[in-house]
Amino acid sequence: MKYGDKIIRMEGVIVEVHEGAVGIDLKGRLGFLKIPLRMLITDYPIKVGQEVAWNMSFPEQLSPDVNEHYVAGIDNRRQKEMQMSNQKQEVE
Amino acid sequence: MSITAETAQAHANDPAVLCCRAEAGITIEAANLEDPAIFDDLVDSGLLTLDGALTIGQVLGAKLTKTCDSLCPLTADVLEGVKEAAKPAALESAKTEETPAPAPVAQVAGGTASGVLKIHIGEGKDIDLEIPVGALGGGTAVAEIPAGAATGVAGATAQVPAEEKVVRTLTKKHFTITEVKRGPETKIEGTTLYIREGIEKDCIDNQELVHDFKIEIITPDLYHTYSETVMDVQPIATKEGDAELGSGVTRTLDGVVMMLTGTDDDGVQIGEFGSSEGYLDENIMWGRPGAPDKGEIFIKAQATIQAKTNMERRGPLAAHTAFDIVTQEIRLALKELDESLVTSTEEFKQVRRPGKKKVVIVKEIMGQGAMHDNLVLPVEPIGVLGAHPNVDLGNVPVVVSPLEVLDGCIHALTCIGPASKEMSRHYWREPLVLEALHDTEIDLCGVVFVGSPQINAEKFYVSKRVGYTVEAMDVDGAFVTTEGFGNNHIDFASHIEQIGMRGIPVVGMSFCAVQGALVVGNKYMTHMVDNNKSEAGIENEVLACNTLCTEDALRAIAMLKANMSGEDVKAAEKKWNPNVKSTNLELISNVTGEKITLVDNEQSLPMSKKRKEKYS
């Protein structure tokens, strides 16, 4: 990574609380992050609306190539989601 | 920052660097010297070069001949009266210099060991592993010491050793399966296992949240099959008669494992973070304690649960419960099998060794909620019935016998990350428990499972209980293991602190390497074993790759023995260096005379495109 040592403080707001994960909106409309609970350090019970902060850097592309494995995974997931929703509609 | 005389003593062989400006004519004392603990950071920041620096031991008491500023390494040209030095100071000296004592047996009974690599965890941000450099584990070696010989270490060991005592035994009768088919009923005929057609419907009906359930039989020729995220790998086993878990006879099937996968109605992976779904043969680290072995047939279920419950506790639990309906039918069939079909029998003895160093294994299991949960102590091995989720138990420590562990007392609702999580099968073949149980130099008194809650206050609540539990056991040493990485490292560190502050030597085991660097540290975290196997030191998405293996157990045991016998421990480098591990294993092997074969890592698997790109 070229800029891996450029560490910046990010802040966000917890917008989703699941039993195994939290969703965090990055302040400044900079994105959304969903992480497993175990990656969140908590001193208090987790609630929607709590602010969180962490250090991060900028994601950098590793290469111009596309990883077919992941593409397959993503396609597969989309297809499945499509099928599922079709099935649901049929039932209804 | 300036150091005390004691710190100077402890770091006598580290480079001597002035912490502050010092004027010509002064005599160098500890207070003039910077703490070696921060050197790595200073070197990284370009603040310090240690070229030519003398050691702390050399410079103490010497006279400074030239006024020097802060962070000036002390070299021979600015000092008078430097002591003769044994070794040049260089950070690198820590990693390889130590060699095993030629005849460690002559020193002590109990855990004999030469030097150990120590990793200093300053403030816990850069974690390093600590690994024994020349620990000794060979039972034969110790036998050379006449009973009753005076020893420098454990007074108790010097006494005539008490008789070994077998507390209880567990027999595993193995039946072999060579073929798995579907049929009108679930039964085992010879080495063929039939699974009832239509059992899927029972699974769906049993659990409201399970909307679909598919079973696939994966034979070795089908390993290159796409699969959803592997949620768990389980052995098939059942108790004979009224035997309780951890004693009596357990029947188990060889050649076949249960494998649970699944998504929710919307196609979202259960517990999905990242892409651990994919072709089975590219995503499984064969032969890990928790993973399938190559050649085994998988009874692979794919559960589809109600949309959006993948992130809730009830979703994964429903999938596991439904899956156990299949396993339970096989268990019932297994109970009926004729004794003549037993292909091998294993006997596990829970042996107590009075007079030997008493140790306990503390295993941290996840308890943050949802699929970060484990069912503790089911009636059947890896069953569901009768078990209590450790989250419901409040994650407090639960003491079990080593045989209960090996008999499947943990049904793991495994989640991320695939490479470092311990599957249900892991406990069934837990290497540290096995090695500790078989090591004749130590007395394994029990295994403590403790959950890892989400909130820090609860983490400290349970770790204090661990402290008191271990205190009450009056042990001489303890292992603390954890699985995965993240906020569980906070309680992992706290467990070690709670045990360490009671004066009990403790060795910690975790996946750390690069990606899993500990988030916290404390002064008791001096003996650490890294479970990493991956080439790059990361969570490589390959099932069970970075879990605790025999080679890790051996290092941990050697290190704890060294620690218990008061051996000094050397610091390892700041940055993760996999060579430390191989060097240490080689040293252990040199002493024990037994070759330790390292397990493979992901490099042995067919190269999936993703790894090809990642590692090339």
Next chain:
Amino acid sequence: MNNVQILLRQHVGAPCEATVKAGDKVKKGTLIAAPTGLGANIFSSVYGTVTEVLDDRIVIKPDEKQKDEFVPIKEGSKLEMITSAGVVGMGGAGFPTAVKIKADLNGGYVLVNAAECEPGLKHNIIQIEENAEKTIRGLKYVMEISNAAKGVFAIKKKNEKAVSVLREAIKNESNITIHLLPDIYPMGEERAVVREVLGILLDPTQLPSAADAIVINVETLLRVAEAIEDKKPCFSKNVTVIGQLNDSNEPRVYMDVPVGTSVGDLIERAGGMREPVGEIVMGGPFTGKSTTLEDPITKTTGGIIPTIEFPDLHGANVGLLVCACGGSEDRMREICAKMNGKVVSVARCKQAAEMKNGALKCENPGNCPGQAAKCLQFKKDGAEYIIIGNCSDCSNTVMGSAPKMKLKVFHMTDHIMRTIGHPLYRRLTVSKQVDQLPNGK
């Protein structure tokens, strides 16, 4: 003349209780408040009328005409007269002097603190230059009362004139000597004086009496002599005014400023402030606090310093290195706020030990324990600038690492040092060792 405000607490201990009420006529030297516990008498510093007695102060409207005469204190033993006169430590601590010197030093030392360590202040040195004889008599009284065999003036070598005056004055005093100090902050710290002169390093919790010594400020000696010889109550203070002043930034020393005079009055007397002013500091650059024109001078006020404006950091991230030698964390935060910085990290010097009352004391004043680890902390916490409150030696150490880590360093005294044309506290260029006079004479 404007109203005089006399604070009821000008010393270590509990506030005094007023013994006058509104409307009372008072003279210079009239007792107007007496201690309720540990404390010292407080006197009117002017002729006038009490206009208000508030919780924390007594306000007096001075008469148009002021005489030099004052109401003398009662005759008594030397110690009694010091007690009656309400003398307190004039160096800034304000410990009641009679309590301090009522000790048996077993033939030990009275160490005279003439270090005048806060840069910019000059009134102690001027006092020695102009009034050495009376100061030395004060020393002898204190030595007599406290059963000390030796008296030592601890003074910085750079004050050549004052040193030569002192040498002359003690030429024939067999038991009084001079110990020269290097020009390093904080040589005037009580335990630093003990260490430098006697070679004994006290714990932060120990008093100099643990080394059979007391440390007493040079102006305090003068007030002791005044109490005993002139029966003069303690109601005036020597003060240095320096900084953003109309005429020049040179120090003005005012002897015997009536306690209760407002900061504004004193600055007017010095020619008025030159705008723009960043803040007005009462006390020294290191340990002083910001004040206002309305605040009054007390028995412990040493300096009044209007400063230039603060630099603007435009909300940049700042780390604070709090030290016993400089301002408290609150003061450091105040300075950071005035510089428009955002505090992202606070560290305390390793040697800054917290006392029971929350104050910090340095374990080994002026000898650095190393600061590299603190700088690493600041860097880690994302600071761009750091503000330090360290002594000369520690500041030097910070400069050894912070700039290389690309941390820009400010010292909390920078705005004052720039104002008075004193070098900034950064690199240390002078030695901590100085050659002593032969036999201390």
